[in-house]
Amino acid sequence: xxxxxxxxxxxxxxxxxxxxxxxxxxxxxxxxxxxxxxxxxxxxxxxxxxxxxxxxxxxxxxxxxxxxxxxxxxxxxxxxxxxxxxxxxxxxxxxxxxxxxxxxxxxxxxxxxxxxxxxxxxxxxxxxxxxxxxxxxxxxxxxxxxxxxxxxxxxxxxxxxxxxxxxxxxxxxxxxxxxxxxxxxxxxxxxxxxxxxxxxxxxxxxxxxxxxxxxxxxxxxxxxxxxxxxxxxxxxxxxxxxxxxxxxxxxxxxxxx
Amino acid sequence: xxxxxxxxxxxxxxxxxxxxxxxxxxxxxxxxxxxxxxxxxxxxxxxxxxxxxxxxxxxxxxxxxxxxxxxxxxxxxxxxxxxxxxxxxxxxxxxxxxxxxxxxxxxxxxxxxxxxxxxxxxxxxxxxxxxxxxxxxxxxxxxxxxxxxxxxxxxxxxxxxxxxxxxxxxxxxxxxxxxxxxxxxxxxxxxxxxxxxxxxxxxxxxxxxxxxxxxxxxxxxxxxxxxx
Amino acid sequence: xxxxxxxxxxxxxxxxxxxxxxxxxxxxxxxxxxxxxxxxxxxxxxxxxxxxxxxxxxxxxxxxxxxxxxxxxxxxxxxxxxxxxxxxxxxxxxxxxxxxxxxxxxxxxxxxxxxxxxxxxxxxxxxxxxxxxxxxxxxxxxxxxxxxxxxxxxxxxxxxxxxxxxxxxxxxxxxxxxxxxxxxxxxxxxxxxxxxxxxxxxxxxxxxxxxxxxxxxxxxxx
Numbered sequence: 001x002x003x004x005x006x007x008x009x010x011x012x013x014x015x016x017x018x019x020x021x022x023x024x025x026x027x028x029x030x031x032x033x034x035x036x037x038x039x040x041x042x043x044x045x046x047x048x049x050x051x052x053x054x055x056x057x058x059x060x061x062x063x064x065x066x067x068x069x070x071x072x073x074x075x076x077x078x079x080x081x082x083x084x085x086x087x088x089x090x091x092x093x094x095x096x097x098x099x100x101x102x103x104x105x106x107x108x109x110x111x112x113x114x115x116x117x118x119x120x121x122x123x124x125x126x127x128x129x130x131x132x133x134x135x136x137x138x139x140x141x142x143x144x145x146x147x148x149x150x151x152x153x154x155x156x157x158x159x160x161x162x163x164x165x166x167x168x169x170x171x172x173x174x175x176x177x178x179x180x181x182x183x184x185x186x187x188x189x190x191x192x193x194x195x196x197x198x199x200x201x202x203x204x205x206x207x208x209x210x211x212x213x214x215x216x217x218x219x220x221x222x223x224x225x226x227x228x229x230x231x232x233x234x235x236x237x238x239x240x241x242x243x244x245x246x247x248x249x250x251x252x253x254x255x256x257x
Numbered sequence: 258x259x260x261x262x263x264x265x266x267x268x269x270x271x272x273x274x275x276x277x278x279x280x281x282x283x284x285x286x287x288x289x290x291x292x293x294x295x296x297x298x299x300x301x302x303x304x305x306x307x308x309x310x311x312x313x314x315x316x317x318x319x320x321x322x323x324x325x326x327x328x329x330x331x332x333x334x335x336x337x338x339x340x341x342x343x344x345x346x347x348x349x350x351x352x353x354x355x356x357x358x359x360x361x362x363x364x365x366x367x368x369x370x371x372x373x374x375x376x377x378x379x380x381x382x383x384x385x386x387x388x389x390x391x392x393x394x395x396x397x398x399x400x401x402x403x404x405x406x407x408x409x410x411x412x413x414x415x416x417x418x419x420x421x422x423x424x425x426x427x428x429x430x431x432x433x434x435x436x437x438x439x440x441x442x443x444x445x446x447x448x449x450x451x452x453x454x455x456x457x458x459x460x461x462x463x464x465x466x467x468x469x470x471x472x473x474x475x476x477x478x479x480x481x482x483x484x485x
Numbered sequence: 486x487x488x489x490x491x492x493x494x495x496x497x498x499x500x501x502x503x504x505x506x507x508x509x510x511x512x513x514x515x516x517x518x519x520x521x522x523x524x525x526x527x528x529x530x531x532x533x534x535x536x537x538x539x540x541x542x543x544x545x546x547x548x549x550x551x552x553x554x555x556x557x558x559x560x561x562x563x564x565x566x567x568x569x570x571x572x573x574x575x576x577x578x579x580x581x582x583x584x585x586x587x588x589x590x591x592x593x594x595x596x597x598x599x600x601x602x603x604x605x606x607x608x609x610x611x612x613x614x615x616x617x618x619x620x621x622x623x624x625x626x627x628x629x630x631x632x633x634x635x636x637x638x639x640x641x642x643x644x645x646x647x648x649x650x651x652x653x654x655x656x657x658x659x660x661x662x663x664x665x666x667x668x669x670x671x672x673x674x675x676x677x678x679x680x681x682x683x684x685x686x687x688x689x690x691x692x693x694x695x696x697x698x699x700x701x702x703x704x705x706x707x
Contacts, residue, residue: 069525131654176658244278244467336573344564350504364573
């Protein structure tokens with residue numbers, strides 16, 4: 001007595017022609033960026049070579065915020081449509097966003113060292129990015145617990161609400177921190193960004209594009225892995241029903257004897 | 258008249274586990290139905306489903322005209338039913354009277370209903386002013402019953418209601434159930450105390466492995482099903 | 486909805502009156518925090534007085550974590566969540582009622598902390614209207630956001646560790662705004678503080694509105 005299994009739709013692996021192409025493009029872009037960032041663009045007048053970290057720091061910051069936006073939109077769509085794809089997308093974007101936020105913080109800190117003299121200054125962007133990091137950590141922690149919770153109500157409601165609030169929270173935090181730090185324009189606190197022009201501007205734009213490609217590649221793969229995990233879990237229902245009903249068969253046989 | 262409860266092939270999941278794997282059940286208005294079955298069979302889950310607390314994953318489930326597949330209808334069903342479960346939902350820090358008053362008012366009961374419920378469950382007088390934390394399990398069960406009674410639900414869902422009650426309490430419960438049915442309510446209860454519960458019920462339904470067997474008539478000298 | 490809210494708030498406050506958790510445990514914790522700050526930051530160097538706005542609000546923040554945890558522990562005992570879902574109460578009313586009760590309790594704690602800060606840190610009260618308005622707006626925001634995230638964490642076994650990490654980053658803007666407003670008031674430059682008070686009010690409105698809409702859905706989590 002075997003129950004029919006529903007065949008899982010979606011990809012069987014996580015690569016496709018599109019992502020292979022994207023991956024190649026990203027690698028080529030990274031190589032080009034390395035060239036420009038390390039060699040061909042000039043060092044800044046004030047900050048010398050330290051400014052080269054900007055080509056990683058700024059794009060990762062932008063993409064971290066983008067990841068939050070994606071998570072919020074995905075959570076909103078999940079709340080409306082309840083399809084698994086949105087749920088998986090929210091988590092995938094948050095995870096990739098977390099990586100990018102981490103890179104942003106580390107590069108920002110290293111970059112700040114020669115400029116400020118310390119590894120940490122209460123620069124508004126660094127401060128609010130750190131809070132963003134913790135917001136993402138909390139969101140992902142909640143999701144992993146929510147995933148295991150056996151409750152009868154829709155799995156993932158908690159995560160969706162927190163995800164929905166993620167971008168608003170990030171924006172409110174960023175706004176308040178920025179406003180707060182702008183009140184303290186003393187000479188010791190200087191913003192990291194130097195005046196950008198010419199080759200530096202081009203390299204920065206290139207950095208944003210290239211990291212955008214890397215982000216997209218990571219996101220697509222992470223999404224597909226998550227999607228496959230969901231599919232693997234969902235096909236068990238028919239089999240589980242069979243096993244559950246088998247309890248009745250066994251019990252009846254035991255009772256009649 | 259339309260049955261109060263109509264379930265056809267109802268499947269309910271707890272997480273990924275199908276606690277109910279196909280329930281077929283119809284309960285007419287004014288009936289008292291006893292659910293019996295081994296531990297883990299799904300009796301509690303079935304009662305919670307009929308309360309509108311759980312969604313139905315497959316099959317059909319209509320209770321008091323509310324289609325349980327629709328979330329909004331499931332929620333609006335809840336104030337029309339009363340569930341007496343293993344957990345009492347009482348606030349330990351408050352007194353008996355406070356609890357009944359709160360849960361009664363929450364359901365829109367009038368002060369008269371609340372006092373009537375207090376009295377009917379034998380909780381007036383000294384007991385009313387006691388903190389719930391100091392009560393015995395049986396007294397808590399009675400308080401929870403009074404909270405249910407104050408709501409005047411159309412469908413009563415009782416999960417092993419006799420458990421923890423002394424002899425007087427059990428007689429009291431049976432009387433209250435009979436009175437409720439006499440004034441138009443319908444009752445579904447689960448119990449392992451088959452003799453007493455069977456005397457109260459109009460018919461018996463056996464639940465095993467999350468499914469319903471054939472509907473049994475009232476057992477006269479049938480032995481209880483042994484848990485395998 | 487408001488009837489349900491007042492019923493819920495009344496019940497929560499009655500529970501507090503009977504159990505004395507806020508008065509016997511959280512208020513002493515608040516005073517303890519002030520003392521610990523005093524111990525950690527040498528009282529003789531005037532740091533405490535200068536930092537009193539910030540220390541006050543950090544203490545309020547940590548006390549609010551306790552108050553929120555407590556508010557939901559009450560419901561968690563003995564199947565309370567199912568009972569609330571079955572009760573017939575409007576979920577928006579439940580949210581507002583719970584938030585209102587937390588608001589009242591936090592307000593009482595703030596009075597205790599204010600007295601503590603004045604006595605122990607030697608802070609002088611100036612700009613009272615701004616101080617009061619800030620307290621009202623900030624506490625409303627704390628209560629609303631706290632109730633929302635509190636119910637999120639409530640059904641989980643790891644709630645004690647998860648709630649702080651979820652809630653405190655969200656409340657960071659409240660800390661920033663309230664501290665800046667307090668500093669402006671205490672420093673005699675109240676005009677600078679009112680915009681921050683506006684930010685706090687906007688935050689409170691946002692979370693009250695969102696919580697009212699979302700609470701019903703969140704309550705459905707078992």
